[in-house]
Amino acid sequence: MRGRRLNHAALYSETGEYAYSNGWNLRAVIALVLGVLPNLPGFLKAAGFIPATLPVFEVLYTYAWFVGLAISAVLYALLMPRARD
Secondary structure (H helix, E strand, C coil), X not given: XXXXXXXXXXXXXXXXXXXXXXXXXXXXXXHHHHHHHHHHHHHHHHCCCCCCCCHHHHHHHHCXXXXXXXXXXXXXXXXXXXXXX
């Protein structure tokens, strides 16, 4: 955070520049949900909730942590407005 200015009063204000909708960053929640969705069919098969799924979902589930992180990170970066300097 070197070279940045932080508005300390706005950190604790419900209507400040760092506030989100009812305390939730909806763009971050959307990125999280969309990062989890491709892994869900593989999880449901591995847990025994569904008998079969496409093989691509089984492979994705093998790397679920990495797939979910990559998708969520890219979507979060695209959805969030650029930081002001």
